[in-house]
Amino acid sequence: MDIMTVVTATALVLGFLLSLGFAVFQRSCSKSRKLLPPGSFGWPVVGETLQFLALSKANRSRDFFEHRIQKYGGDIFKTSFFGHPTAVFYSPAGNRLLFSNENKLVQNSWPDSLARLFGNSLISKVGDDAKVLRKMLLTFLKPEALQKFVGRVHSVVNHHLRSHWIGNPQIKAFPLLKRCLFSVACNLFLSLEKETQQAELYHHFISLLNGMLQLPLDFPGTLYRKARIGSYHIRRILQAVIDRRRKDLASGSVSEEQDLLSFLLCNADERGNRLPDDDIKDNIMLLLMAGHDTSVVTVTLLLKYLALNPDCYHEVLQEQLQISKEIEGREEQVVRWDDLQKMKYSWRAAQETLRLHPPAGGTWRKAIVDISYSGFTIPKGWKLFWTTNSTHSKEEYFKDPQKFEPSRFEGDGPSAYTFVPFGGGPRMCPGNEFARMVILVLVHNIVINFEWQLIDPAEKVSVDPMPAPKKGLPIKVQERLRP
Ligand code: HEM
Structure with a gap:
């Protein structure tokens, strides 16, 4: 090889390397020229999660968002929640x-720490896997399927009110209603009817709820660790229920349409696959x-608002008494699906x-x-957060937003994308x-059946992680005298 060939080859290689280097440099420059939304990622690792959680707890999450929107202008800002760069x-x-x-x-994407707690459930599925699983769950949750369960909900609710409300002049509504609704869910999903059967599950759900939206600090004693332990025990109990149910299905002592569990055990999804036990447990x-x-x-909180707004209460009462009269005229005295359509x-x-x-x-x-x-x-990979705070309590979308005014929902109701308690689009709440x-x-x-009065009409609401009246909504109750 002569000297000229060596020089030319070296020049070519150098030229190639230089142009490659320049291309990479240009790419990174153009990347950094991308204008990210304004805002701050806060502290390393924790980001702005603690500020957000503290304000949420005081029912002031809106302040977290409003403060930043006012500071940065526009309708988007960046932050860091639960360890992820996030655009709000x-x-x-x-x-x-x-x-x-x-x-x-x-794509749907809950914080990793929360999604991990719920394993292979719907919230961690995306794309076609999510579509197939949603369709399967909706077979049980859609109106046509729910219709046959209204009577069962009625019986559970009645049993609860008879056991815990009647004869108690003063109750705390929130914890009692929570047990009642847990009972409804246990009944419709698993046919666990007795409160004693539900009690252990309920205990572990409390740990799960308390820790699921906390910083994912997985050490002994942290709320997140307790949530993980809670989810472990819930799965353990559910596996026992599944094993028992398989035997009952095999012996024919329960039907394939008994509840959600039977449905999931006996049916395949549209791809012809049955859910494995682990996925059944996670989804249930x-x-x-x-x-x-x-x-x-x-x-x-509806009980609270009705107590504070006698006109609204009166309208609800008249509507329900009218429906009650119709029910009394029937052989089977329970609420039916068509009654619900009249409760406008x-x-x-x-x-x-x-x-x-x-x-x-x-x-x-x-x-x-x-x-x-x-x-x-907003770079690929970032989390994107939407919040009801952006519209639900804003004057521009809801006139006099702090006022309790059910008539806002008459006719066409609020304009599109402003009333979003169930989210929206293909990942909207299927429940x-x-x-x-x-x-x-x-x-x-x-x-x-009851009349009630608030013990503390000014009781505040805290959010941890769900909104709840701080003292559990203590109320005086008495049975309504029937004419
Ligand atoms: C007042 C009651 C409820 C409210 C306000 C509510 C709200 C929500 C919201 C905001 C989402 C996220 C939607 C989105 O990201 O667009 C969601 C998802 C979900 N909800 Fe509900 N929900 C309620 C009751 C229920 C019930 C009763 C069930 C089940 C029986 C349920 C099951 C689910 C499931 C499985 C998801 C995840 C959906 C997915 O990942 O595709 N929800 N809910």
Whole structure:
């Protein structure tokens, strides 16, 4: 090889390396030129999670968002929650972007620490896997399927009211209603009917709930560790229930349509696959949690709002008494699905409660590509958070937003993407019809059977992680005299 060949080859290699280096340099420059949303990631690791949790607990999560929106302007800012860089979207346009671009720009994505607790459940599935599993769960949760369970909900609710309300002049509504709704969920999902059978499960659900939205510090004694232990015991109990049920199904002593568990054990998804036991346990754990912990907020605070707003109470009472008269004329004296459709005002009152105190204040998606929004780029991989705070209590979307005004939901109701207690798009809450059924059956039974007065009309609400009256809503109750 002559000297010229060596020089030329060296020059070519150097040239290639230089241009490669320049391309990489240019790429990184152009990357850094991307304008990220304004905001701060806060402290290393914890980010701004602690500020957010502290304000949430005082029912002031809105202050966390408003402060930043006012500081940075616009309708988006960046922060870091639960160990993830996060873009918070704060307008109906932001809600629309997140709800209508599943699998195109975004995917459902809860914080890893929370998703880990619920294992292989729906919340950790994306794409086609999520579609197939949602479809399967919705076979049980859709209105057509729920209709046949209304009578059973009615019986559980009645039994609860007879056991815990009648004869007690003063009760704490929140913890009692929570047990009642847990009982409904245990009954419809697992046919666990006795409170003694439910008690151990309930105990572990409390640990799970208390730790699931905390910093994921997995050491002995932390709330997150306790949540993990709680979820372990819940799975252990559920496995025993599954083993027993398999035997009962085999002997024919229970039907394939008995409840959600039988349904999941006996049916395949649309790909022809049966769910493995581990997935059945994870999904039932998710549904038991979501099935009672959210609706209890709405029923409890609705009782509070009705006590504070006599005109609204009067309308709910008249509506429910009319329905009660119709039920009394029937052979089987329980609420039916078609009765629920007549509870129009009562449902508006529940919706107004959901607006003022949404049980889930927002959830997460993840950017699956770089997303351009409002002149900013949200890099692929970031979490995206939407929140009911951006619209539910804002004058521009709800006139006089602090006022309890069920008539807002008359006619077409609020404008699109402003009333979002159940989220939206393909990942919207699949339990919304179940929630509506249970809330209305409870409201019916409470309103026609009891009168109540608030002990502390100024009782505050705290959020940890769900909204709840600080003292549990103590009320004086007495049985309503029937004409
Ligand atoms: C007042 C009652 C309820 C409220 C306010 C509520 C709210 C929500 C919200 C905001 C989401 C996230 C939606 C999104 O990201 O777009 C969600 C998801 C979910 N909810 Fe509910 N929920 C309620 C009751 C229920 C009930 C009764 C069940 C089950 C029986 C349930 C099961 C679920 C499940 C499984 C998911 C995850 C959906 C997915 O990942 O695709 N929820 N809920």
